[in-house]
Amino acid sequence: MRHENLFTPVDLGAGLILNNRLIMAPLTRCMADENLVPTETMAAYYGRRADIGLIISEATNISPSAQGYPKSPGLYNDAQVKAWKNITQRVHQNGGKIFVQLWHTGRVSHSFFQNGEKPLAPSAIGIEGHVPRMRELEYGEPKAMTEADITQVINDFAIAAANAKKAGFDGVEIHGANGYLIDQFLHFSSNQRTDEFGGTAKNMSRLLFSVIDAVKKEIEHVGVRLSPAAYFNMEHDVRDVGVFDYVLSKLNSLELTYVHTGIFEDSHIDYLNGSVTQYIRQSYHGTVIANGGYTAKSGAQTILKGDADLIAIGRPLIANPDYVEKVKTEQVLTEYTEDMLTELI
Template identity: 45%
Template structure:
């Protein structure tokens, strides 16, 4: 087979995961207008159940958190039922799955909210990009700065979403605090210019995430909870000069909670704010005692090195897994990868560009044993 470190088992939350490859959360917009997880979504995850751990696509904690056309939610009974079916099928296929909890914040538009402005830490819009809304492509808007009541309501939404995730049978949850979405908007000093207890100092800018963590940890054991961070990211107009100080502090605070994993987007494939040297997995290893997952643009060789060097425990792969549903098999046997150079069909309403990619055996017409001979 292979002696790659990617195929060593790893312990997480009392589970022995079969390998160190994580299916990264990939927002694909297949849930339909009702945002209820469906069969083709289940088919997609089952096809990729060779992963040691699957992180779901970003999933809205509330209607207020929506900001992506036809992405799924976890705030209704129908959504819980839909996700329950997906998780059951993933378990039958031999993998573990966590739900990523998402609120888009200012990375949304009033078209998603019956004309009401999206929410954020401060009334500062995303510059330089446009958003796909239910009514077409539009410029981002200046969001509404959240009141303390808005913040407390949203913390409660996270708690309810965490409870719904448990009811759906997930093996854990991941709090999405990366990529310029709501929690990241509070953490980052560029998007957070508040003067109350949620802005200014590191402790104040961390306060919203701290309260979210308290809420979800009242539902889930700490070892079954992860957090995603993007210290180097520029996506959704992120990046501040004090990024290293900020994310060092955030990692230290999360470590005190003894959560199960930290999912760090240390790679630069989605862009780098270039406000200094990029933060590395090695830096986070010195700050965090639990499982560390690296992500963003990793090749097999780079992933193996990070694990061999002890900087990370698992590596998440995203785009290569879109077009290669059997990615672990391809890595294990050194099969060629199907290129991921046509994103036009990745986001849509059908199986095209979603569930129609073939395994290596299907492409070659050979069994694994024949392919190896």
């Protein structure tokens, strides 16, 4: 068997043992029902991938105001908890583990999803473009959140984490990446607040740390996904590196299950002096999940080099439900194409 170091079990503490070092990256599929309740087809989809070390679910709305994509699932009412329980049971029956990725899209939403109101954001600074697959919905100017809005969002994260436990998830991943709400607070181009949530690294990361604190009270295993390199719905600002230096060093004192790279291609970025994963590894001393364009081969090398402990795979897992078996037995993988997004195989 090639890439043998991918197939050794990993102990993430507090009873969480993964069968191998491959992780399913969170992948939005927009296939929940009209009420944002996960379906039986989704249970079969996740169940088929349970041989991977850990599944991280598609990004999941913590509240109605979190939504920015059609038919993205939620975890804020009883019907959703029940439907996710069906999914976690399927994954567990098949020998796997599953975390839910908890999500608020912030300004990457549209009043269409917000009962006609403006979406929430740190500052009233919009992005260009439109909701994927809904070209008629162009993004507009969001509403700068009040302190009451921020308190509500922290509370909604906590409720969703408590629901994750009820639904049988092995843990949660806080979505702090890819230009969504928490990430919007961490970058200067989207956060121009002058109160205690803006202006300095400490203030800009206050939402992230408040969410971690609130979620940790509800569930044992908590991972965080971060995008120190702005690349999606976000403009880079040279001052952002200082924010992420602060965030990563402070994360060391919290007992997180992992920190997870959020990038499409994990290649060299000048202002980080390396790849995003190498940058995270330099300051964060706990478990690191690398992601972004990895193959089994490059993932195995990355672990061997010591740059990461686990490797998340996204697009190849959409194309190959049997990815783990194919890699183990050295079969050729089916190439991912965007037209595969219309169906859950």
